[in-house]
Amino acid sequence: MKLLTQTLLLCLALALAHSHHDDAGNYDDDDHALPNRCDGIEFDAISPDEKGVTYFFKGPYLWKGYHGPAHLSNESFQELDDLHNIGHVDAAFRMHDAENLDDHDHIYFFLDDKVFSYYNHSLEEGYPKQLNEDFPGIPDHLDSAVECPKGECGANSVLFFKGHDVHVYDISTKTVKTKTWDHLPVCTSAFRWLEYYYCFHGNNFTRFNPVTGEVSGNYPKDARAYFMRCPSIGHVSEKGGRKVPKCSEIKIDAMTTDDAGKSYSFAGPLYMRLDLHRDGRHAFRITGLWKELTNGVDAVFSYADKMYMIKDDQVYIYKSGPYYTLIEGYPKTLKEELGVEGHVDAAFVCNDEHTVHIVQGKKLLDVDLTATPRVVTQEQHLPLSDIDAGLCDAKGIQLFKGSHFYHYDGVAVLTMSRMAPLAEDITSEMLSCQD
Structure with missing residues (x-):
């Protein structure tokens, strides 16, 4: 009788796990549980692709753009799971290097001590590589990364975050300068958008100056009100939500x-x-x-x-x-x-x-x-x-x-x-x- 009860409970659990829910972010087409970013999520990485679609990563999942449900990351970037089974991305950024068109607009993913380079969702030949092979002087197991073009930084650069240390990597000279910005939260993801720089932490973000780390204004702010469409949350409409006018x-x-x-x-x-x-x-x-x-x-x-x-x-x-x-x-x-x-x-x-x-x-x-x-x-x-x-x-x-x-x-x-x-x-x- 005990064995029969256990069997019935197991069947019930499997049935619930495979039940279909709506596509507001609870369950996917394969009927596995999906996270809902409107619940408040600390992202592992954020990066736009070469077409401007922004990807938000959390564990084995990603979101495409500022609205819509989660998808498995390996559906878009298959090779990330071939050699890596942790189920998350440490950091990601879109390269800005107009002087070297072979790298410009490629997405770089960092997983432990490895780096992957993608263009048009295809893994570039020779990747993954050891992180130090592509970015000498940058530590592994990063928290986040973001590109910083010349004019916004002194030279075309990448900011790599680990704890409160920021490693500024000069793309042309491959040199690194390290700064410590104790006043910023630990950035689990970083994002450049419309020439501004954002440090994401918890379900919040803080905007900062990419050269000095200075924070101006009232921060942190709730990322759900600015970087995604969530019911009853928004910074333009008084009642929440971002209504698009006719x-x-x-x-x-x-x-x-x-x-x-x-x-x-x-x-x-x-x-x-x-x-x-x-x-x-x-x-x-x-x-x-x-x-x-x-x-x-x-x-x-x-x-x-x-x-x-x-x-x-x-x-x-x-x-x-x-x-x-x-x-x-x-x-x-x-x-x-x-x-x-x-x-x-x-x-x-x-x-x-x-x-x-x-x-x-x-x-x-x-x-x-x-x-x-x-x-x-x-x-x-x-x-x-x-x-x-x-x-x-x-x-x-x-x-x-x-x-x-x-x-x-x-x-x-x-x-x-x-x-x-x-x-x-x-x-x-x-x-x-x-x-």
């Missing part, structure tokens, strides 16, 4: 592209980077980059490595770089800086020009940015009014009005027109909204 509901306050090629859109208290398709588009609060602009912007334009941000009758000028820095003495009044009075609807500078075109109602005001003092040099009539934002690039001029935009080949065509062209709809491809 394209028909979009209203842009300003758009610009700086001299480094970074493109931004601004709406209310939020901004979005538009040029980094591979890292995903996501709305952030303007005060995260431009802390003085607590009430949004009316217009923005870029000129000579500076970003001019207009709000009411004030002009804020920021020096461009890895981070934006407000130039001493600003803000100044519109009249003092640009020789303009009244509300500004939009502003834009076309490629290789030294004139900012300012939209006020149905007027286009030209201001020569090389002049001292700056004054309006020309006033022209526009074929439409109530413009929200303007952008001028190699494709021409786009004027945004509500959820639509109007395209013109250039300033001359714009000012000579007596009728507005056919309005075009803002699309999800442009701004990651819902069609």
Whole structure:
């Protein structure tokens, strides 16, 4: 009887283990238990691939992107389990080495004292290798790793974390400098996203400067509110969750592209980077980059490595770089800086020009940015009014009005027109909204 009872209990346990649950992160298609990252998980490693899909690793599992259920890691990176049975990745990063295209955009995985290099989900010939063979001077059994391109670090580098020690590996010279950042938590995973650096610990993260380790702002923060879609958790919606607006509901306050090629859109208290398709588009609060602009912007334009941000009758000028820095003495009044009075609807500078075109109602005001003092040099009539934002690039001029935009080949065509062209709809491809 005892044997029969034990047999029945075993059969029941097996039946429960193979029962099918929903795909919110509890069970997979093979009916094995899966972890749910919305429960709060300390990741082993985080890395984007060459296409910009971000992978989050925990034990033998991974998540692709910022939403969706877990999958077994060896389904995407089969060889990781061929020579390694611990069931987890110590660290991972995507190589940034534009000078050596043979390595650029490869994903490197670190497991104990071994390193694996993948491209397009295929293991590169000759791998796995001993860690010291590829990265001499770097200890094994790492906690995390993250790439740091030149301009954000002094040279193209990789930051390897072990405990509170950070080993900065120069990709070109293969030299290592070790720093100790006791003020940072132990980073079980690290991630570079939109030119910012994040140390993940527990289910939280802390943003840090990759050169000094300095932490600015209120940290740690819950990773579930920023790096994944979890019900009732979010940093944009007051009620939690990141609601993606419909394209028909979009209203842009300003758009610009700086001299480094970074493109931004601004709406209310939020901004979005538009040029980094591979890292995903996501709305952030303007005060995260431009802390003085607590009430949004009316217009923005870029000129000579500076970003001019207009709000009411004030002009804020920021020096461009890895981070934006407000130039001493600003803000100044519109009249003092640009020789303009009244509300500004939009502003834009076309490629290789030294004139900012300012939209006020149905007027286009030209201001020569090389002049001292700056004054309006020309006033022209526009074929439409109530413009929200303007952008001028190699494709021409786009004027945004509500959820639509109007395209013109250039300033001359714009000012000579007596009728507005056919309005075009803002699309999800442009701004990651819902069609």
